[in-house]
Amino acid sequence: MLPLTPQDPDFEARVRASFVRQAFMSTLGARLLRVEPGLCEIELDYRADLTQQHGYLHAAVSTAIADSAGGYAAYSLMPAASSVLSIEFKVNLLEPARGERFVGRGRVLRAGKRMSVCALEVEAWHAGRATVCLSGLQTVMCLANQPDGLTRG
Amino acid sequence: MLPLTPQDPDFEARVRASFVRQAFMSTLGARLLRVEPGLCEIELDYRADLTQQHGYLHAAVSTAIADSAGGYAAYSLMPAASSVLSIEFKVNLLEPARGERFVGRGRVLRAGKRMSVCALEVEAWHAGRATVCLSGLQTVMCLANQPDGLTRG
Amino acid sequence: MLPLTPQDPDFEARVRASFVRQAFMSTLGARLLRVEPGLCEIELDYRADLTQQHGYLHAAVSTAIADSAGGYAAYSLMPAASSVLSIEFKVNLLEPARGERFVGRGRVLRAGKRMSVCALEVEAWHAGRATVCLSGLQTVMCLANQPDGLTRG
Amino acid sequence: MLPLTPQDPDFEARVRASFVRQAFMSTLGARLLRVEPGLCEIELDYRADLTQQHGYLHAAVSTAIADSAGGYAAYSLMPAASSVLSIEFKVNLLEPARGERFVGRGRVLRAGKRMSVCALEVEAWHAGRATVCLSGLQTVMCLANQPDGLTRG
Numbered sequence: 192m193l194p195l196t197p198q199d200p201d202f203e204a205r206v207r208a209s210f211v212r213q214a215f216m217s218t219l220g221a222r223l224l225r226v227e228p229g230l231c232e233i234e235l236d237y238r239a240d241l242t243q244q245h246g247y248l249h250a251a252v253s254t255a256i257a258d259s260a261g262g263y264a265a266y267s268l269m270p271a272a273s274s275v276l277s278i279e280f281k282v283n284l285l286e287p288a289r290g291e292r293f294v295g296r297g298r299v300l301r302a303g304k305r306m307s308v309c310a311l312e313v314e315a316w317h318a319g320r321a322t323v324c325l326s327g328l329q330t331v332m333c334l335a336n337q338p339d340g341l342t343r344g
Numbered sequence: 345m346l347p348l349t350p351q352d353p354d355f356e357a358r359v360r361a362s363f364v365r366q367a368f369m370s371t372l373g374a375r376l377l378r379v380e381p382g383l384c385e386i387e388l389d390y391r392a393d394l395t396q397q398h399g400y401l402h403a404a405v406s407t408a409i410a411d412s413a414g415g416y417a418a419y420s421l422m423p424a425a426s427s428v429l430s431i432e433f434k435v436n437l438l439e440p441a442r443g444e445r446f447v448g449r450g451r452v453l454r455a456g457k458r459m460s461v462c463a464l465e466v467e468a469w470h471a472g473r474a475t476v477c478l479s480g481l482q483t484v485m486c487l488a489n490q491p492d493g494l495t496r497g
Numbered sequence: 498m499l500p501l502t503p504q505d506p507d508f509e510a511r512v513r514a515s516f517v518r519q520a521f522m523s524t525l526g527a528r529l530l531r532v533e534p535g536l537c538e539i540e541l542d543y544r545a546d547l548t549q550q551h552g553y554l555h556a557a558v559s560t561a562i563a564d565s566a567g568g569y570a571a572y573s574l575m576p577a578a579s580s581v582l583s584i585e586f587k588v589n590l591l592e593p594a595r596g597e598r599f600v601g602r603g604r605v606l607r608a609g610k611r612m613s614v615c616a617l618e619v620e621a622w623h624a625g626r627a628t629v630c631l632s633g634l635q636t637v638m639c640l641a642n643q644p645d646g647l648t649r650g
Numbered sequence: 651m652l653p654l655t656p657q658d659p660d661f662e663a664r665v666r667a668s669f670v671r672q673a674f675m676s677t678l679g680a681r682l683l684r685v686e687p688g689l690c691e692i693e694l695d696y697r698a699d700l701t702q703q704h705g706y707l708h709a710a711v712s713t714a715i716a717d718s719a720g721g722y723a724a725y726s727l728m729p730a731a732s733s734v735l736s737i738e739f740k741v742n743l744l745e746p747a748r749g750e751r752f753v754g755r756g757r758v759l760r761a762g763k764r765m766s767v768c769a770l771e772v773e774a775w776h777a778g779r780a781t782v783c784l785s786g787l788q789t790v791m792c793l794a795n796q797p798d799g800l801t802r803g
Contacts, residue, residue: 209397210397212397213395213396213397213402214392214393214394214395214396215393215394215395215396215402215404215405217393218393218394239367240367240368240370240371241367241368241371242366242367242368243365243366243367243368243412244362244363244365244366244427244492245427245429245492249366249368249408249412250411250430250433251368251404251405251407251408251411251412252368252404252408254404254407254408254411255402255404255405255407258403258404258407259396259402259404274397274398276398276437276440277403277437278436278437278765278789279434279435279436279437279738279767279787279789280403280434280435281432281433281434281435281587281634281740282432282433282434283431283432283606283607283614283634283636284429284430284431284432285606285607285614286607287429300589300591300629300632301589301591301592305764306737306765306791308589308591308632308738310632323606326606326614326616326634327634328587328589328632328633328634328738330589330737330738330789332765339397339398431612431636432585432614432634432636434587434740434787436759436760436767436787436789438759438760438767439760453742453744453782453785454742454744454745458611459584459612459638461585461742461744461785463785476759479759479767479769479787480787481585481740481742481785481786481787483584483585483636483742485612515703516703518702518703519701519702519703519708520698520699520700520701520702521699521700521701521702521708521710521711523699524699524700545673546673546674546676546677547673547674547677548672548673548674549672549673549674549718550668550669550671550672550733550798551733551735551798555672555674555714555718556717556736556739557674557710557711557713557714557717557718558674558710558714560710560713560714560717561708561710561711561713564709564710564713565702565708565710580703580704582704582743582746583709583743584742584743585740585741585742585743586709586740586741587738587739587740587741588738588739588740589737589738590735590736590737590738593735645703645704
């Protein structure tokens with residue numbers, strides 16, 4: 192287990208550059224907030240075109256910002272010439288995702304050379320008050336010597 | 345445990361009407377294919393605006409069609425005056441989601457009065473060949489006496 | 498969502514009585530430590546007959562104390578005349594379970610009338626120092642009007 | 651992705667030798683049944699000392715045979731000089747584990763060089779009839795060049 196110390200001093204710029212390459216984040220209108228060693232937050236505004244049949248945010252949309260936040264939390268601790276891949280995650284949808292704004296957060300629980308584990312959560316902000324609507328766990332893999340910008344298929 | 349026999353003879357129309365109310369499915373360009381008792385399939389074409397940083401379909405997009413397919417597989421077996429809610433799911437991303445077309449499939453493993461469990465999978469179709477890129481398990485809840493069309497908001 | 502306030506003032510005695518009925522906990526030599534509203538801890542000593550092929554505690558043993566701790570954390574908040582059932586859980590085995598003593602902990606994240614969600618963890622104590630070797634999420638169901646002592650099959 | 655072809659012709663003997671080293675399996679009275687490329691089954695008889703508070707098999711016991719069966723299903727496809735480690739799993743407890751005999755089964759869904767994914771299930775046999783009481787998904791890691799018999803801590 193590695194400490195939560197970045198191996199790459201430019202980790203934040205590297206994470207932000209990768210986020211820009213995630214076209215789906217821009218489709219959702221998601222914005223990258225905090226990027227710290229082992230921590231990442233991604234924010235999203237409610238939009239009617241992101242909802243499920245009851246008018247709440249679709250579980251896959253809250254999962255999207257949680258999954259990307261976890262991946263980047265782990266990526267912040269990886270070497271410069273690497274890329275990151277989620278291999279599995281599990282989420283509990285604690286409450287309907289009702290609100291004007293949603294914040295996805297990933298925190299590294301274990302930073303390994305190859306495999307890292309993150310805790311995920313999403314807060315739904317409604318009338319100035321946050322409710323945790325999603326709680327999750329995720330495993331991500333580090334692809335060593337595969338810089339993120341070059342690996343698109 | 346209930347048998348995989350629909351309680352509502354109009355289950356297919358009810359599922360299709362609910363799918364139309366999932367605005368996010370239309371945002372993704374997803375189409376409802378098969379709806380059978382305890383089984384549902386949802387299809388999606390590759391689009392560059394649905395990708396992650398390596399150019400593959402974002403895991404949350406394959407999760408979206410898997411989660412909705414599972415929810416509707418379970419909903420096909422629920423009473424007419426009910427609605428359905430995912431309470432948790434777990435997915436393994438077996439392979440990068442590379443392809444021109446993706447099919448999400450949900451199958452009911454256990455149909456309970458309140459709680460149902462579904463197996464989820466997503467096939468990536470590339471050059472006429474399918475690869476299972478996601479495998480998952482999901483728990484959904486039946487909200488009795490809360491017809492789907494009235495529960496928004 | 499209910500607050501983390503016990504509905505039954507005798508929740509601790511009720512949890513402790515149920516724990517005694519879990520024969521498997523006694524087979525493992527597990528002891529019930531703290532029982533607080535929405536929180537439970539179960540302790541276990543290392544024994545060679547509880548190990549996997551590398552000599553560490555078998556993942557199912559750390560899972561056993563985590564699962565029971567989560568179930569009882571949720572049960573502490575349930576009505577007197579109810580019983581509790583795990584319906585699903587997911588664990589990440591962060592580190593090999595190496596140590597002389599292990600503490601499983603369950604904390605309620607969401608206390609619902611029917612369904613509750615708990616965060617699980619297991620600490621491995623080795624030479625006076627604790628490492629979190631397991632992190633998990635669990636969904637449990639409340640069986641109303643089925644007192645725990647009467648439901649054995 | 652590797653095909654489900656064993657790299658080691660002596661895979662079965664290697665799996666059986668490792669199973670014998672899992673002291674916890676013998677504590678549970680578990681027996682190794684089928685070992686085929688990418689498939690493994692482990693059997694267990696009901697015993698009163700393996701139960702939870704309602705008199706059914708404790709979820710952690712059915713999880714134990716499912717987890718070990720999945721690990722060995724994956725291990726059957728790994729190189730001779732390797733060992734296997736579960737890194738995470740998720741189980742849905744579909745029905746109470748009621749029966750005289752239980753069969754845990756692991757099947758490889760994806761066999762990777764480092765990481766494999768297995769589908770898990772447990773059948774409860776009661777009065778000559780099997781019910782699937784547990785369904786799960788598991789990720790296991792291959793520790794290359796760490797022969798199983800030498801890695802005990």
